[in-house]
Amino acid sequence: MDRVLAADIGGTNLRLALIDENGNFIDESRVEARLSRHDQQTREAAENYVLDTLSEAITPFLDQHPVSDIGIGFPGFFRGTTGILAGSPNLPLLEDFELGKRLSERLKIRVAVQNDALCAAIGEQRFGAGRGHENLLHITLGTGVGGGLILNNVSYTGERGMAMEFGHLRVVHKQTHRCGCGNYGCLEAYASATAVARRFAERSGIDTDARQVYEYACDGNKDAALILKETGIYLGLAIAEAVKLLDIETITISGGLSHAWHLIHPPLMAELNDNLIPPLRGKINVIHSTLDDKAGLLGAAHIASRR
Structure with a gap:
């Protein structure tokens, strides 16, 4: 691919x-770019808010680096490669939104847009820990929890663009914390960075963010260490369900919360193996991303270059 502009849109940063x-x-x-915290009340206002936010952030960078293509990883369900956002759990007013087309018109540049976690999966398989694997499940641990799937070297989006919404697998079977999608018990409500901060505050009375929870755990805070251990358990349970469905042996994980790998990974693997069917136990590799936080950008660049 020639030089392209890549964008990775998270719940907090762009x-x-x-x-x-x-x-x-x-x-x-x-x-x-706190897109998920907008206070727009109508669909039109929400669409314009997203377009304005993205345009204002991207335009100065484009002025410095003129290119003909941009690839964007965005949190939501996309209809194949059409650039149409079918929906987004944390942006409920956006449905069947022609994000790719409308942003292209604003920026006067070709725009390819896809689910952010799927972009991360593409980047990880092409350049990172998933390199050399034809099949890969990639999980992103950030403000939310995302999942991207590569099967036989092809990214899989499902019939309606909603495949591998890993963060919305149900891991708690009681009505406690409601997820942004509207359901209860979703992995995202228990194992995202947002959830880690919330659960720590509920247990300790201390309001902080996930990074600080990790630092507390490293300093010996028992509440913080327990929250991160439980996060690993929830992830292991969800991965086991995905593996039983897909029979896939390589899973990679990226995102800010994965920096707590040495605290999350051991309970994750224990819970994973406890919940797998016997022939699969001990045969699943769960690997920390080698791309740090660059997997999504590399995947976005790839989808731009494929236009």
């Missing part, structure tokens, strides 16, 4: 990068 055909990062930028 990251941009100019990337060349070998996956090298030429320039990067990060801006705050």
Whole structure:
């Protein structure tokens, strides 16, 4: 691929990068973009808010680095490669939104857009810990929990663009915390960075963020250590269900919360093996991303180059 602009849209930040055909990062930028916290009351207002936010963040970077294509990883369900956002659990007013087309018109540039976790899966399989594997399940642990699936070297989106919404697998079978999708018991409500901060506050009375919870755990705080252990357990349970369905042996995990790997991974693997059928126990590899937080950007660059 030639140089392309890649964007990774998270619940809190928007990251941009100019990337060349070998996956090298030429320039990067990060801006705050709290899309999921907008207070718009109508669909039209919500759509314009998203378009305005993305345009205002991307345009200055494009002015510095003119390119003909941009690839974007965005949190939501997309209808194949059409660029149409079918829906987004944390942006409920956006349904059947022609995000790719409308943003292309705003920026006057070709835009390819896909689910952010699927972009991360593509990046991880092409450049990271999933390299060399034809089949890969990739999980992102950030503000939310996402999942992307590669089968036989092809990204799988499902019939309606909603495959591998890993964060919405049910791991708790009682009505406690409601997820952004409207259901109870979703993995995202228990194992995302947002959930870790909330659960720690409920247990300790201390309001903070997931990064600080990790630091507390490293300093010996028992409440913080327990929350991260439980996070690993919830992840192991969800991965076991996915593996029983897909019979896939390589899982990679990225995202800010994965920095607590040494605290999350041991309970994750124990719970995973406890919940697998016997022939699969001990045969599943759950690997920390080697791309740190760059998997999504690399995947976004790839979908842009494929246009």
